[in-house]
Amino acid sequence: MTLSYDLYWSFRSPYSYMVTPRLMALDAEYDAHCNVRVVYPLAVRTPEFFDNRDPLWFSYFMQDVFREAAFLGLPFRWPRPDPVQQAPGVGYRMEQPYIHRLTHLGVAATERGRGLAFLAEVSRTIWGGEVDNWHEGDHLARATERAGLDYAELSTAVDGDPDHHRAVVEENQIAQRAAGHWGVPMMVFGQEAFFGQDRFDQMKWRMEQAGLTRRG
Numbered sequence: 001m002t003l004s005y006d007l008y009w010s011f012r013s014p015y016s017y018m019v020t021p022r023l024m025a026l027d028a029e030y031d032a033h034c035n036v037r038v039v040y041p042l043a044v045r046t047p048e049f050f051d052n053r054d055p056l057w058f059s060y061f062m063q064d065v066f067r068e069a070a071f072l073g074l075p076f077r078w079p080r081p082d083p084v085q086q087a088p089g090v091g092y093r094m095e096q097p098y099i100h101r102l103t104h105l106g107v108a109a110t111e112r113g114r115g116l117a118f119l120a121e122v123s124r125t126i127w128g129g130e131v132d133n134w135h136e137g138d139h140l141a142r143a144t145e146r147a148g149l150d151y152a153e154l155s156t157a158v159d160g161d162p163d164h165h166r167a168v169v170e171e172n173q174i175a176q177r178a179a180g181h182w183g184v185p186m187m188v189f190g191q192e193a194f195f196g197q198d199r200f201d202q203m204k205w206r207m208e209q210a211g212l213t214r215r216g
Contacts, residue, residue, distance in 0.1 A: 003207050004033045005189040008176045009119060011102040012041035012083045014065045016185040017123040018072055019197035023187075024120050026204065031213050036115030037172040038106035039184060043084045044099055045173065046182075047092040068197075077129030098135055104158045104165035105140075109149055117147040 009016045026032050069076030083099045086092050109118035121143040126134050141151035180193035187194045187203045194203040
């Protein structure tokens with residue numbers, strides 16, 4: 001029996017990038033299925049969250065993301081450019097073309113049955129440290145091709161019906177909070193939320209209790 005779980009995931013989240021290879025391996029090796037539900041990052045949904053944060057939050061976060069990537073053996077560098085833009089005086093309260101387009105492409109890829117593969121390839125392009133200006137040239141097109149999709153076709157779909165793709169993201173964000181948390185990455189299995197890439201093993205443990213089996 002195939003066991004399904006929901007994945008709430010953001011292109012601006014380094015921890016989302018870090019958990020994705022394990023989710024890919026889970027779906028490849030076990031009778032499991034990931035229901036991808038991309039969301040906008042917290043900086044876009046609720047920019048006021050960052051207005052009064054303790055300075056230690058940021059310094060610890062920056063230490064932890066590099067340490068965690070090294071621990072997992074993943075290449076990592078803060079994206080150039082950042083998928084979410086900010087400016088003095090306005091913070092994140094500005095036009096956000098990069099993250100909106102990435103998220104809507106994620107919706108389109110998911111609707112074509114290749115959501116998780118698309119997240120894996122695109123996030124590696126953005127976060128893996130080998131690509132500058134990931135938003136230019138053919139970087140996204142090549143990542144999309146590796147995921148088994150056609151970038152031109154995805155782009156046409158996103159450009160042709162932006163309201164649909166925005167609506168799907170909004171539905172995902174409402175469902176995310178209803179499931180018990182607002183952060184990413186968040187996996188939900190059996191009505192139980194697992195927030196954070198460091199909760200992957202606990203989710204898999206729950207799935208094993210429910211009868212998770214290897215493929216083949």
